[in-house]
Amino acid sequence: MSYIVPIGPYHPALEEPIHAKLITEGEVIKDAEVFVGYNHRGIEKLATERNCIQTLVLVERVCGICSHSHAFTYAMCVEDINGIQVPKRGDYIRVITAELERLHSHFLWMGIACHIIGHDSMFMHIWDERELVMDLLERMTGNRVNYAMVTIGGSRRDIDDDLRRDLLAAMDKLKAPLDRIVDIVLNDRTIAMRTKGVGVLTREDALRMGAVGPHARASGVDIDVRRDSPYSAYGDFEFNVPVCSNGDVFDRVVVRALECYESIKIIRQALENLPEGPINLGNKLVKIKEGVSVKMHEAPRGQLSHMVVGDGSFNNHRISVHVPSYKNTPTVPHMLRGNTVADAGLIIASIDPCFSCLDR
């Protein structure tokens, strides 16, 4: 018997609105479609009425998880158009914030993945560790969500010696619980049974559909903007890019868990080698010169791109924001086919989707 099972756009199993239409035969999903656009806020249009400092505030509101990534990428575009050289210390602070953001985002996703498969003790354990990162972000920036750490020409807040020492100590403290989380993720039978062989995306399909970030790396696609097209201070740090090959939900968990170690490694290097000097060029409001710039950033979910068109006035002539979920969401129907309805929620969640980001 064939059924159409609708999920969403508003459903208790979904953190954000998306509509998935599952065409099933019995328990098995034969075909699927996804529909987005339920969170479209017209942010790109709003940005054309704002200057670059106001736009930093606006683009941070694109996403509640990777808010710093948006401000970071937008600022890089404006700095590129205007030929602004960010002081080295400002760049390092931007990178430290970005990697802390990646840590909390990956912890958040791993917790939710465990919650979806019914492993609630792991969900609570992982989120408990995430709190340590959230506390660090709050202490460093004053905020838990929209950090407001970026300004055109640098960073807005400095890291003093006390905070630097505490951040380094926190990175040490984080390693033991992370070891434990990775050990459980790799060896727990419940996690393996619910995630291995589920929602597979092959390397060929990931390349064909242009999947990005940890989602692509779990399918064996070795890409990472931080390494391939270095920007800001990323060229100064050594780190590995974890890549798996099976392309199932399990590998997506493993890639994100291993990436946490690399973020800690980057944060440590940045803190240990934090350059002396100014953190910004004085928070001045500048006109955006005539020109166009496209910049990419490896956000927690993958390649984020911003484009800014300037016309010589204070306001943006046009900005365009395209997030990793924009590339990864179209792969969902492909991954759903052949799996059971019970796994649909997990498979949708496995790309770490952000539909607020996607819709803008």
Add this chain to the structure above:
Amino acid sequence: MQENKVTQITRDEIVPLAERMKKAGRYLVMIHGWLDKDGQPVVSWDYSVPPAVECYRVVGETKLPSIGEIYDTAASWPERELNELFGIEFEGLDMSKRLFLPEDMLETQGKGQIMVTPLSELVDNMKKVKEEE
């Protein structure tokens, strides 16, 4: 470091370029669109050619070939977005379903800016309508 390399191309070069990029294993970063200061539509195909982003731009065309068959959803989603919000037509692109606009707004395709008009503009428009009345 990450830099932009900009090249202006014609509409006939779009597909061969996409085929060449795909063959070389390049990622399509995004297809961007905007109106320049003269009101001319500009569409830019931005490819990641590490460490640079290569931007290939077509100016003044509203009907362009789709590269959806080459880059699959990585191209067809941005093409659908540009169609809905900018009215750019992509030959060969399946537009039977909406992407961002609500289902009942299909009849407004190409006039998507109606959906994203800022509140301030809406209020101004309302005032104008009232004044006219």
